[in-house]
Amino acid sequence: MVALTQTKRFDSLELDCGVTLAPVDVAYQTYGTLNAQRSNAILITHAFSGDAHAAGIDPQTQQKGWWDSMIGPGKGFDTDQYFIICSNVLGGCRGTTGPGSIDPATGQIFAMTFPVITIGDMVRLQAMLIEAxxxxxxxxxxGGSMGGMQVLEWAARYPDRVASAIPIATTPRHSAQQIAFNEVGRQAIMADPDWNNGNYYGGKLPGRGLSVARMVGHITYMSDESMRQKFGRRQREDQGIFEVESYLRYRGSQFVDRFDANSYLYITKAMDLFDLAAxxxxxxxxxxxxxxxFLVISFTSDWLYPSYQSQEVVNALRRRNQDVAYIELTSQYGHDAFLVEVDEQAEIVKGFLHRVTKGVNRR
Amino acid sequence: MTAARQSDPFVRDLLGRGDYAIFSEIVAPQTCVLDLGCGDGELLSWLAENKDVDARGVEMDAAKVQKAIAKGVSCYQGNLEECLADYPDGAFDYVILSQTLQEVRRPLQVMNEMLRVGRRAIVAFPNFGHWRVRLAHLFTGRAPKTTRFPHEWYDSPNIHFFTVDDFEILAARENWTIEKRVFLDGNREVKMLPNLLAETAVYLVRRHA
Known part of the structure; x- marks a missing residue:
């Protein structure tokens, strides 16, 4: 399956903060075929560091999409049956308008003049794409994690436009702990002199700060158990450091090549501001x-987005007797489980989508 | 006795279970059903497929929940005694509790909650008044063990040992309206002396108007 990124331009997007972005580009990929009734479309929403390349092979980099294990022929999101869409979020750095884009008003890169964005803004832009x-x-x-926040936002804002919703390993609002980890990441970036108040484009990137931010992130995505199994106390003989240190440094430096530090600041802030019940x-x-x-999924070892946060959503739905299936899958992979635990999720998603399809065809 | 048994109407077998066959006869098409302790969703997916019901389940065991959702059942992973409080009044046409009333901590509270969230409750339970249980108890002088109740007393899930008569007395005291009662010995319907002859009792109960 070859993955091609397309871009759609919209004249303008009014943001929650009151500012209007004009124009706005949104980068997206699609897989599978939209049926004649236009009733088999599924939007996949990506997590914090994801992009539109959810599945298939990128012809340029030869890399697989971030959820390729779940999306494709015969997979959980079966492209033989469904038309799958994934777009890069607003504020991102992979083709959709973000702080690294040119501000048409000035001809300069937005950098820190980019307006504050919200999960609601991201979803509004997705809704425009879906309509187009x-x-x-x-x-x-x-979607999982921040993708799950977008799923919840969709269900709350556009109830008539979504037949079903699958929020995975997510929350209706960040806790103080989740905000705290994001703040450490932001401070790491802003403490890097190369960040230069966000004006580093065309010069030296704030690589040290961004990679430290990513290292913190990776710790929160794993679990005590998964780190023990993956690294233990093993050392890299050649470098005289623990394997876990080597791994985090590698992940950190790799991230600098593909992610914009200012996008990090804006998107993590959007996550922190998100409050479904605000x-x-x-x-x-x-x-x-x-x-x-609804199909709500959480994971036993996920301490970054613990199950009680998913259960809060589930119980709110049950109080209105709304149709909600919920499972806490057993996994040792922590928050990463939503990307790793493929077999269980695929089985559940298939059964759920099959039922939803029957309901939609009856309408 | 044997002759009388043979003349009894034979209960249809559904998914290998007599109580399921009774449920399927009771549940009207296109209704909303909640199955407490729905296991891997066998009954609910049958009801959804054949009776076009809006099928919801509650199950504690994650592996079973996974199978139920994979079958297309809207299954919630949680404790059935704790979860009931969240559902609004009259949310369901039927709330089913199959072979579990004897396992819950507070059976009366569960029954009352079932009758609050459901217009009707369908409850199937093993009858501890069955003659085999009585004989096992009488002759061994120990906690009864039969093919129907194979557990040792110390690892049995059953914590309330009640009979058909006990349930009838409770229903009368609580003013429940019993709309239907079916008694089974295996998959065969028992027409007489249910407290002695029934292995399983199935009740369709409504809160008194």
Whole structure:
């Protein structure tokens, strides 16, 4: 399966902060075929560091998509049956407008003049893309972590446009602990002199700060158990450091090559600001209008997005007797489990989507 | 006795279980059903397929929940005694509790909650008044063990030992309306002396208006 990134340009996007971005580009990929009834489309929403390349092989880099194990012929999201769309989020650095884009008003790169963005803004842009693709009703919206926040936002804001929702390893709002880890990452970037108040484009990148931020991130994605198994106390004889140190440094330096430090700042802030029930009496009230069928998945060893956060969503839905399936899958991989535990998720997702499809075809 | 048994109507077998066959007869098409302790969703997926019901389940065991969701059942992983409180009044047409009432900590509270969230409750339970249990108890002087109740007392999931008569007395005291009662010995319907002859009892109960 070859993955091709396309870009769609919209005249403008009004943001939650009141600023209007004009124009806005959104980079996306699609897999499979949209059926004649336009009823088999599924939007995949990516996590913090993901991009539109969710599946298939990129013809240039030869790299597989970030959820290739779940998306493809015969896989959990079966491209023989469904039309899959994944777009890079607003504020990203992989083709969609973000702080690294040119501000048409000045002809300069936005950098820190880029407006504050929210998960709601990201979803509004996705909704524009879905409409432009001629899809009135999505069969499903699915994603993990920050992708799961977008899924919840979709269900809350566009209840009539999503037949089902699959939020995985996610939360209706960040806890103080989650905000704290994001803040450490942001401070690491801003403490790097090369960050230069965000004006580093065309010069030396704030690589040290960004890689430290990524190292912290990777610690939170794993579990005590998975780190013990993967690294233990083994040392790299050649470098005289622990394997876990070597791994984190490698992951950190690799990240610098593919991610923009300012996008890191803006996107993590959007995650921290996200509160599905903001301005409402309760989560139940927010999701009241949703006729969407839900499949909520969490993982036993995920301490970054612990199961109680998923259960909060599930219980809010149950209070309105809404259709929600929930499972806490057993895994030792921590938050990474949503990318790693393929077999179990694929089996569940297939059964769920099959049921949702039957319901949609009956409408 | 043998002749009388043979003349009894034979209960249809559904998925190998007599109580499931009774449920399937009771549940009206296109209704909303909650199955507490739904296991891998066998009954619910049958009901969804054949009766077009809106099928929801609750199950504690993650491996079973996984199978249930894979079958297309809307299954919630949780404790059935704790989860009921979250559902609104009258959310379901039927709430099913199959072979589990004797395992819950507070059977009366569970029954009352079932009758709050459901218009009707369908409950199937093993009858500890069955003659084999009585004989096992009488002759061994120990906690009864039969083919139907194979567990040792110290690792049995069953923590309440009640009979058909016990349930009838409770229903009368609580003013429940019993709309249907079916008694089974294996998959055969028992028409007389249910407290002595029934292995399994199935009740369709409604809260008194």
């Amino acid at each position: 693709l001629g899809i009135e009703l999505l069969l499903s919206v699915a 301005g409402q009496q309760s989560l139940t009230a927010v999701l009241e209008r949703a006729k969407t069928k």
